[in-house]
Amino acid sequence: MRLITSLLLLAALAAPLANAQDYPSKPVRIVVPYAPGGINDIAARILGYKLAELWKQPVIIDNRAGGGGLIGSEIVAKAAPDGYTLLMGAVGEFSINQHLHEKYPLNPLKDFSPILLVSDTPMVFAANIGAPFNTLKEMMAYANARPEGLAYGTAGIGSLSHLMAERFVYETHTKMLNVPYKGGGPAGIALAGGEVLIGPLAASSAIPYMKSGRVKMIAVATMRRFPLFPEWPTVSESGVPGFEASNWTALVAPVGTPREIIVKINADANRALKMADVRERLTAVSSEAMGSTIEEVAAKMKDDSERYGKLIKVMNIKLE
Secondary structure, X not given: XXXXXXXXXXXXXXXXXXXXXXXXOOOEEEEEOOOOXXXXXXXXHHHHHHXXXXXXXXXXXXXXXXXXXXXXXXXXXXOOOOOOEEEEEEHXXXXXXXXOOOOOOOOHHHXXXXXXXXXXXXXXXXXXXXXXXXXXXXXXXXXXXOOOOEEEEEOOOOOHHHHHHHHHHHHHOOOEEEEEOOOHHHXXXXXXXXXXXXXXXXXXXXXXXXXXXXEEEEEEOOOOXXXXXXXXXXXXXXXXXXXOOEEEEEEEEEOOOOHHHHHHHHHHHHHHHOOHHHHHHHHOOOOEEOOOOHHHXXXXXXXXXXXXXXXXXXXXXXXX
């Protein structure tokens, strides 16, 4: 009897390892909580294509837009925790959205098992080409000299661009007024057309307008200079130490997914993100391939959640 019990125990302990060794034995689905075309979708497709090569199994990209990322996120949170349904989310889904609503049905820090950071797209302060300032300090002086302050365009209330600007206003006491547009695309068009003189944008959104000569770069919100454009000064070196904002993406699984499977996906995805063609394709959309340990992405989600949660509370930003 004791021998049988021991054998059963050994079998139970060996089962997760066997599952990890066999994984994946069927198609894997990566849910993107937005329509095709955004950085979540691009990162999922670039990484998914390479993982399919490594795994010899199809990786299906499933776009489930709606609810500001909530619909797709809920699908994954409620999926079987077996590693076959994953979520490619970004800073909004993991660290911002839950703080904008009185009642939010997800707790991203508890409902998902982090796997790794995938990409990082820095945020920038870009100005209309005709703006009477060229540096961050000049912009601040211009804004503070105007009774009404300086209007800036964002992708909407509670968006990353809005929170980035509100943090800047909070930390520097610069007189600025949010003009919310219906998404980053309209905000970029408004900046390029001169409706507003300054805008916090993703680098990927600002660069096409910069290349066409309609906007100029004021500062990039990274701790070190952006490798693609090392001539851009950072916000930190321009007088606001420690200022950082980026639209990072991360791959997660439903909570309860076996650790061995999480470790395997992490290892394979990190391997893929080091490949030259993957890095080149992300660079082409002004994003950096990242890669990380499981612990690093978990810490990133937690740290940004605390930072943005505090800012949202202080600024009393709420969405109905």
